[in-house]
Amino acid sequence: MSTTGTFVFQQPLNYRDGARVQPLDGGHSEDVYEPATGRVISKLLCSGEKEVDLAVQSAKAAFKVWSQLSGMERSRVLLEAARIIREQRDEIATLETINNGKSIFEARVDIDISWQCLEYYAGLAGSLAGEHIQLPGGSFGYTRREPLGVCVGIGAWNYPFQIACWKSAPALACGNAMVFKPSPFTPISVVRLAEIFTEAGVPKGLFNVVQGGVATGQFLCHHPDVAKISFTGSVPTGVKIMEMAAKGIKPVTLELGGKSPLIIFSDSVLENAVNGALMANFLTQGEVCCNGTRVFVQREILDAFTKEVVKRTQKIKVGDPLLEDTRMGALINRPHLDRVQGFIKQAKEQVGKVVWASECGGPASSSSSSSLCALLLGNCTDDMTCVKEEIFGPVMSILPFDTEEEVVERANNTKFGLAGGVFTRDIQKAHRVVAALKAGMCFINNYNISPVELPFGGYKSSGFGRENGRAAIEYYSQLKTVCVEMGDVESVF
Numbered sequence: 001m002s003t004t005g006t007f008v009f010q011q012p013l014n015y016r017d018g019a020r021v022q023p024l025d026g027g028h029s030e031d032v033y034e035p036a037t038g039r040v041i042s043k044l045l046c047s048g049e050k051e052v053d054l055a056v057q058s059a060k061a062a063f064k065v066w067s068q069l070s071g072m073e074r075s076r077v078l079l080e081a082a083r084i085i086r087e088q089r090d091e092i093a094t095l096e097t098i099n100n101g102k103s104i105f106e107a108r109v110d111i112d113i114s115w116q117c118l119e120y121y122a123g124l125a126g127s128l129a130g131e132h133i134q135l136p137g138g139s140f141g142y143t144r145r146e147p148l149g150v151c152v153g154i155g156a157w158n159y160p161f162q163i164a165c166w167k168s169a170p171a172l173a174c175g176n177a178m179v180f181k182p183s184p185f186t187p188i189s190v191v192r193l194a195e196i197f198t199e200a201g202v203p204k205g206l207f208n209v210v211q212g213g214v215a216t217g218q219f220l221c222h223h224p225d226v227a228k229i230s231f232t233g234s235v236p237t238g239v240k241i242m243e244m245a246a247k248g249i250k251p252v253t254l255e256l257g258g259k260s261p262l263i264i265f266s267d268s269v270l271e272n273a274v275n276g277a278l279m280a281n282f283l284t285q286g287e288v289c290c291n292g293t294r295v296f297v298q299r300e301i302l303d304a305f306t307k308e309v310v311k312r313t314q315k316i317k318v319g320d321p322l323l324e325d326t327r328m329g330a331l332i333n334r335p336h337l338d339r340v341q342g343f344i345k346q347a348k349e350q351v352g353k354v355v356w357a358s359e360c361g362g363p364a365s366s367s368s369s370s371s372l373c374a375l376l377l378g379n380c381t382d383d384m385t386c387v388k389e390e391i392f393g394p395v396m397s398i399l400p401f402d403t404e405e406e407v408v409e410r411a412n413n414t415k416f417g418l419a420g421g422v423f424t425r426d427i428q429k430a431h432r433v434v435a436a437l438k439a440g441m442c443f444i445n446n447y448n449i450s451p452v453e454l455p456f457g458g459y460k461s462s463g464f465g466r467e468n469g470r471a472a473i474e475y476y477s478q479l480k481t482v483c484v485e486m487g488d489v490e491s492v493f
């Protein structure tokens with residue numbers, strides 16, 4: 001057991017064959033922190049090659065059973081898992097807040113999106129089907145949508161529980177098994193998900209958890225019995241994952257980083273545009289892959305927009321993430337805080353004007369916390385580092401623009417392509433602009449909402465493959481074609 005204050009974390013953190021287990025060869029150990037206080041809340045034993053193999057073998061055995069069930073049978077189990085998550089929402093959200101640092105308010109939303117994801121794929125499981133194709137002479141063909149086998153999920157630390165659900169829900173609905181490795185910074189909540197799957201009735205071993213960092217991830221990616229890798233994380237790691245997958249000809253889904261544009265035209269409803277900009281920048285302390293951190297504002301409303309966004313940002317309650325009215329908690333850890341502050345220092349040197357930066361009170365000012373207040377940078381230009389690089393912190397860059405043509409070109413001038421947004425009252429302009437954006441997830445007159453029915457994923461260096469929506473089924477199944485002859489064989493020989 002580990003504790004933070006009065007909160008108790010269950011150990012061990014590996015999960016295999018339907019139970020928490022000590023990793024067989026978990027030699028290397030790491031501390032797990034509570035970002036808001038800097039306290040060590042747990043010890044993490046990193047899984048070695050043997051433990052990874054055991055987890056994969058356990059998943060392989062469970063796959064044999066699970067893949068033979070009908071879609072409706074799988075659906076019932078996933079629905080039960082969704083029900084348990086809903087029932088335990090507050091407890092899981094508390095785990096997430098303590099281990100990740102995001103506000104409890106937001107963690108609850110993440111957990112809601114998580115059970116909705118399971119419900120959505122439970123709904124699809126019963127209707128996964130192929131096609132029937134008529135051929136000459138009464139012959140015909142059909143396609144079967146079949147699972148891939150043991151899928152690996154590797155997660156980032158910003159949405160630990162939600163990422164695990166976005167990967168496991170479509171994977172399990174399609175009949176696959178999964179071995180999941182969370183980020184070593186946030187190993188706690190995903191073990192709860194594994195327990196919930198077992199309680200809901202999945203075969204033991206269908207969803208296993210291994211813990212660790214680079215080495216454990218590599219053992220997973222190189223394992224010959226792994227059929228697919230779904231990765232969420234940074235671009236440099238995504239490149240390595242793809243290289244490892246290439247060696248085993250394994251399909252990959254890559255959900256990577258971004259530096260997305262949010263375009264605010266002068267005819268927008270100002271209040272909505274300001275709300276959208278806040279949603280696009282400050283959820284999870286700015287540690288969100290699809291954040292619209294390049295906020296392009298049409299010059300006519302630049303002053304009005306800036307004045308309002310400053311006013312609203314000043315009111316954001318930063319502090320203890322477990323308090324009900326906190327809206328921004330702590331960044332994941334001190335090294336990440338230092339990295340973000342490095343970007344801020346550089347931005348202040350490069351930028352024409354820091355529109356607003358606050359002195360934080362409460363936990364944000366404590367030396368052991370990694371809290372940071374939101375920062376707005378005005379008068380930015382496209383060549384600044386803060387505009388080009390993913391900061392992954394609460395930093396909004398405001399960039400003035402004049403014309404639609406100009407802003408579309410500037411918005412697309414990035415190696416990333418995860419998301420984009422546009423605010424305008426002109427519906428034709430809105431559709432024209434999103435059609436021109438080179439990004440996988442576009443928002444019109446809103447930002448960063450997450451209906452699980454909609455596919456999510458990137459263009460360009462932000463990755464490929466899709467999570468959520470019907471589209472994800474394509475990435476967790478394979479198509480078998482069966483050609484049926486109803487007549488005699490006419491041989492050419």
Ligand SMILES: NC(=O)c1ccc[n+]([C@@H]2O[C@H](COP(=O)([O-])OP(=O)(O)OC[C@H]3O[C@@H](n4cnc5c(N)ncnc54)[C@H](O)[C@@H]3O)[C@@H](O)[C@H]2O)c1
Pocket residue numbers: 154155156157158159181182183184212213214215216217218221232233234235236237238240241254255256257258288289290390392418
């Ligand atoms: N597109 C999305 O859906 C999405 C969602 C969340 C985060 N992200 C991105 O993730 C990044 C932040 O997350 P992070 O710091 O955890 O990313 P990261 O790339 O450092 O790590 C991600 C995961 O990969 C593992 N890993 C690291 N090196 C590995 C290797 N060589 N082989 C196998 N596994 C390895 C880590 O242990 C972790 O579990 C940001 O760039 C963010 O934009 C993207």
Ligand SMILES: C[N+](C)(C)CCCC=O
Pocket residue numbers: 158159283287288289290448449450
């Ligand atoms: C739930 N959001 C806000 C759309 C974030 C998705 C995952 C990106 O980091």
